[in-house]
Amino acid sequence: SQKIEQNSEALNIQEGKTATLTCNYTNYSPAYLQWYRQDPGRGPVFLLLIRENEKEKRKERLKVTFDTTLKQSLFHITASQPADSATYLCALDRGSTLGRLYFGRGTQLTVWP
Amino acid sequence: GAGVSQSPSNKVTEKGKDVELRCDPISGHTALYWYRQSLGQGLEFLIYFQGNSAPDKSGLPSDRFSAERTGGSVSTLTIQRTQQEDSAVYLCASSLQGMNTGELFFGEGSRLTVL
Numbered sequence: 001s002q003k004i005e006q007n008s009e010a011l012n013i014q015e016g017k018t019a020t021l022t023c024n025y026t027n028y029s030p031a032y033l034q035w036y037r038q039d040p041g042r043g044p045v046f047l048l049l050i051r052e053n054e055k056e057k058r059k060e061r062l063k064v065t066f067d068t069t070l071k072q073s074l075f076h077i078t079a080s081q082p083a084d085s086a087t088y089l090c091a092l093d094r095g096s097t098l099g100r101l102y103f104g105r106g107t108q109l110t111v112w113p
Numbered sequence: 114g115a116g117v118s119q120s121p122s123n124k125v126t127e128k129g130k131d132v133e134l135r136c137d138p139i140s141g142h143t144a145l146y147w148y149r150q151s152l153g154q155g156l157e158f159l160i161y162f163q164g165n166s167a168p169d170k171s172g173l174p175s176d177r178f179s180a181e182r183t184g185g186s187v188s189t190l191t192i193q194r195t196q197q198e199d200s201a202v203y204l205c206a207s208s209l210q211g212m213n214t215g216e217l218f219f220g221e222g223s224r225l226t227v228l
Contacts (some may be wrong), residue, residue, distance in 0.1 A: 004155075032215060043117075043204055043219030044156070089156070093215055098147070100169060101217065105155035 003027065004104040008089060012110045019077040021107045023090035026071065030092035033066055033073050038087045038106065047088075048075075080111045115139075117220035119161045119205050125226045126195055132141030134190040144224050146208075146217060147180060153200040159203075162188060163210065195227045 007022035023033070032051045036044035050057040050066045050073065057064045063076040077084050084102040118137040126132050129194040140223050158172040162182045173179070177195075182188040192199055202224050206217040 034215065034217075036217075041208075041221075043221050044217075045219070046216045049216060064219040072156055091156075091217075101215065102158070103148075103156040105153075107215070 004090060004092065004102055005086075006104040006107045010108045010110065011103070012112065013080055015081060015111055015113050017080055019080050019084070019109055019111070021075040021088050021090075021109070023075065023104055025092060029068050029071065033064075033092045034101065035062075035064060035073075035075050036076060036089040036091060036103075038089060043100060044089055076085040077109075080109075082111050084111055085110050117205055117207055117218050119203075119220035119223050121223055122221065123224045123226075125228065126171045127228050128197060129200055131191065132195055132225060134203050134205075134225070136188045136190070136207075136220060138169070138186065138205070139209075139218055140186075142207035142209050142218070143185065144208045144210045145182060146206045147188070147190050148204045148206065149201045150204060150222070156204065159190070192225075193208030195225075197227045198219075200225055200227045 003026040005024045013019050032049055034049045035047045037047055039045040048057055048059055048064045050064045061078045065074045087108045089103050089106040091101040091103045093101055120135045121226055145162040148156040149159055150156050158166055159167040160180050164185045165182050177193045180190045202222040204222045206219045208217050
């Protein structure tokens with residue numbers, strides 16, 4: 001089965017800095033990789049999707065990269081704000097449009113003023 | 114409704130009792146997923162529905178767990194003879210298959226506590 005590792009369970013940064021979260025996977029390469037945000041007591045919320053043939057995807061202050069050679073995705077939040085504090089989950093598929101998504105345990109990001 | 118709706122939001126039960134958790138997906142979403150999230154853990158896949166059929170139920174942890182989906186809409190996850198290790202947040206998600214995006218829309222979850 002697919003194994004997913006997200007860097008350090010917790011990441012603390014100062015407001016205005018860029019937060020960089022890492023997602024590494026083993027075994028087969030997914031067709032796409034997704035990032036979700038989860039706040040305490042809430043369900044995950046979709047942020048970005050990047051496909052295997054894409055190197056980079058941006059959305060406002062968010063940027064995701066996907067390196068299939070390194071089997072790694074990086075998730076960046078630029079000009080971070082305290083409101084960005086949450087747990088961020090990466091998820092990837094089995095190379096099919098159907099079926100399960102495998103989720104990492106997440107990285108808890110805290111942005112302090 | 115506008116989003117995925119789950120009920121109950123909280124359920125406390127005694128060991129050995131049966132529980133039913135309900136999920137009402139976004140209208141028109143053909144795919145429905147159940148995940149489980151234990152404290153400090155990642156999301157554990159349980160089962161996936163496409164329409165009313167379940168092509169992937171390999172994540173169900175034991176035969177005490179079952180799920181069904183009727184009318185291509187509402188789904189019920191049933192846990193029989195609950196055990197303390199079943200305590201977790203059960204999350205339901207739906208997606209619009211065929212869009213090739215795979216984006217999942219999650220509900221807020223049902224928090225199950227087995228005493």
